[in-house]
Amino acid sequence: MASAAEQLASNLSFSSFSKAEELKKRIWFTLGALIVYRMGTYIPLPGINPTAYAQAFSTQSQGVLGLFNMFAGGAVERLAIFALGIMPYISASIIMQLMTSVVPTLEQLKKEGEQGRRTINQYTRYGTVILGSLQAYGIAVGLESGNGIVTDPGLFFRVSTVITLLGGTMFLMWLGEQITARGIGNGISLIIFSGIVAALPSALAGTLELGRQGALSTGLILAVFALAIVLIMFIVFVERAQRRLLIQYPKRQVGNRMAQGESSHLPLKLNTAGVIPPIFASSLLLLPVTAAGFASTSTLPGWLSTITALLGHGQPLYMVFYALMIGFFAFFYTAIVFNPGDTADNLKNHGGFVPGIRPGARTAEYIDYVLTRITVVGAIYLIIVCLLPEFLISAAGVPFYLGGTSLLIVVSVTMDTVAQVQGHLLAHQYEGLVKKSRLRGGKKRRK
Numbered sequence: 537m538a539s540a541a542e543q544l545a546s547n548l549s550f551s552s553f554s555k556a557e558e559l560k561k562r563i564w565f566t567l568g569a570l571i572v573y574r575m576g577t578y579i580p581l582p583g584i585n586p587t588a589y590a591q592a593f594s595t596q597s598q599g600v601l602g603l604f605n606m607f608a609g610g611a612v613e614r615l616a617i618f619a620l621g622i623m624p625y626i627s628a629s630i631i632m633q634l635m636t637s638v639v640p641t642l643e644q645l646k647k648e649g650e651q652g653r654r655t656i657n658q659y660t661r662y663g664t665v666i667l668g669s670l671q672a673y674g675i676a677v678g679l680e681s682g683n684g685i686v687t688d689p690g691l692f693f694r695v696s697t698v699i700t701l702l703g704g705t706m707f708l709m710w711l712g713e714q715i716t717a718r719g720i721g722n723g724i725s726l727i728i729f730s731g732i733v734a735a736l737p738s739a740l741a742g743t744l745e746l747g748r749q750g751a752l753s754t755g756l757i758l759a760v761f762a763l764a765i766v767l768i769m770f771i772v773f774v775e776r777a778q779r780r781l782l783i784q785y786p787k788r789q790v791g792n793r794m795a796q797g798e799s800s801h802l803p804l805k806l807n808t809a810g811v812i813p814p815i816f817a818s819s820l821l822l823l824p825v826t827a828a829g830f831a832s833t834s835t836l837p838g839w840l841s842t843i844t845a846l847l848g849h850g851q852p853l854y855m856v857f858y859a860l861m862i863g864f865f866a867f868f869y870t871a872i873v874f875n876p877g878d879t880a881d882n883l884k885n886h887g888g889f890v891p892g893i894r895p896g897a898r899t900a901e902y903i904d905y906v907l908t909r910i911t912v913v914g915a916i917y918l919i920i921v922c923l924l925p926e927f928l929i930s931a932a933g934v935p936f937y938l939g940g941t942s943l944l945i946v947v948s949v950t951m952d953t954v955a956q957v958q959g960h961l962l963a964h965q966y967e968g969l970v971k972k973s974r975l976r977g978g979k980k981r982r983k
Contacts, residue, residue, distance in 0.1 A: 559720075559960050566719035569711055570730045576618045576707075577611040577731070581700060583693050588684040589615055606942060609731025617704040619675070620668055622727055625709045628663030630812070632656055633872050647878075664709060665702065672701035720960075721953035729949040732942050760928065764943070767921055771947045774917045777806040779910050781903070783888045800888075804907055807914040808874055811948060813865035814922045814941045817858055821847055855926065859919045866915035867908075876903040918944075 580586065593613055605612035608621035636642040636656065645652035676697035680689040708727060715723030743760065746752040780801035846853045880900035889895045893902045922940035 559957070562718065562720045562960070566715055566721065566726065569715050569719060569723075570726065573618070573708065573711060573727055573730060574609065574734060576704065577609045577616045578614060579617045581615050581617060581619065581697065583687050583696065584615055584679070585685055585687055586615075588682065589679075592682050592685060606732060606735065607728055609734050611731075617700050618708060620671060620701045620705045621731070622705065622708045622712065622724055624668040624671060624705050625660070625664045625712075625724065628660050628667055631663060632660045637872055637875075661709070664705065668702045668705045669698055672698040675701065721949070721956055725945075725949045725952065728945060732946055763924065763928065767924065767940070767943055768947055770917075771921060771944060772951065774806055774914075775948055775951060778803040779806065779906060780804070781890055781906065783883060784891050785886075785888050802879070802883075802903075804874075804903075804910060805914075806910050807866075807917060808907070808911065809866045809869040809914065809918075811941060811944045812869045813862045813915070813918055814944065816865045816869075817861035817922075818941060820861060821854060821858055851930075855923060858926065859923060862918050862922060863915040866918055867911055870907065870911050870914075874907065876900045876907060879903055 593615075604621065604623065607623060608619060611618040611621060632642070636646045642656065642659075645655050648655075673694065676694040679685050679697070680693070686693055709724075712723030712727050715721065715726055719726075743752065743757060747754060747757045780803050783800045783802050785798045785800075845851070847857065877900045880896060880903060883889065883899060884895040890899055890902060893899050921944060925940045925943070
């Protein structure tokens with residue numbers, strides 16, 4: 537009896553220790569990979585005059601470059617080897633998702649399971665190389681057009697810039713995949729998350745410095761922090777919200793008796809599109825500002841000057857277009873990532889049905905109807921979260937890093953990472969209970 541109990545305790549403690557060690561290794565690997573990424577954002581691109589580039593970037597910080605700099609963790613501002621960041625890979629992934637909805641061959645690959653997913657991922661990598669090369673070449677040409685930014689312009693500078701920036705993007709793509717496989721959380725999301733979080737202390741210090749200088753009142757600073765806390769709570773609540781559709785399965789024969797039909801739920805997230813709508817809307821709206829900044833040294837066309845003035849931060853037309861584009865991309869991206877027809881077909885093939893709804897086309901229509909209604913709520917939620925900080929930025933000059941898009945990314949990635957950690961802990965507890973029940977069963981058989 538005593539020896540069996542000791543063996544049971546020993547096996548359970550060993551299992552707990554080994555699982556704790558595995559989780560610890562995953563966490564340390566994730567932290568080490570993110571440190572490597574942060575170090576890369578400080579390695580400068582060769583052949584650049586940093587003083588001239590800093591002056592040029594200061595005129596573009598409110599345009600698309602400022603947005604990309606936020607996602608790249610400050611690498612664009614320092615023109616580091618990771619200046620392209622992971623955005624070419626994200627753009628290629630979105631393009632592949634679009635193509636899987638319109639190209640029959642890719643749509644068939646998507647339905648082939650793991651093998652099809654690997655093929656699509658390989659195509660995504662090829663697309664990343666193409667997009668990264670084009671963007672890197674455009675950056676090289678743009679840097680050469682600047683006044684004194686490139687120390688030795690020419691073909692060699694362009695080739696070396698393309699190779700360096702593209703190599704940085706491909707390394708980040710590989711690093712993100714390694715974090716996903718051997719660490720905790722989604723690697724690509726954590727890379728973007730770490731870049732945003734790394735700049736938050738400086739943004740906080742800048743806000744406090746404005747308060748010390750009297751540019752911001754103490755009440756306004758407290759209101760900013762209170763708004764950030766309320767928005768974080770609101771984001772957590774909505775991101776966890778689901779509309780669950782009841783799915784019923786028919787009764788089945790088990791031996792000589794009829795087993796009761798099982799039931800489950802089809803969860804539909806309130807915000808299926810995630811952070812993609814505000815990112816796309818911000819990028820498109822900031823293009824005129826960026827174009828105007830690049831053309832500042834020459835004669836700016838009157839129409840571009842007018843558009844730039846109307847679409848500036850805090851302008852009413854900017855707010856209206858920002859809200860409309862967020863709503864459009866919320867519906868557009870939801871339609872891409874979730875296909876009610878495929879979901880209805882899968883339910884029908886497995887014998888599942890929505891009570892009161894005929895399987896097949898009618899189920900697809902019902903799911904689409906429900907999804908459209910909750911997407912309206914999700915789009916309103918995204919508009920509120922993104923526009924409230926914009927009003928504050930335009931009215932009080934709060935740092936850009938406190939924007940709604942950055943809050944969405946930080947909170948969403950934190951929730952996903954915590955969920956994965958909890959999943960590892962629950963899996964460990966489940967394995968311990970299974971091993972404990974097996975040892976008890978063996979003990980009873982020996983008796």
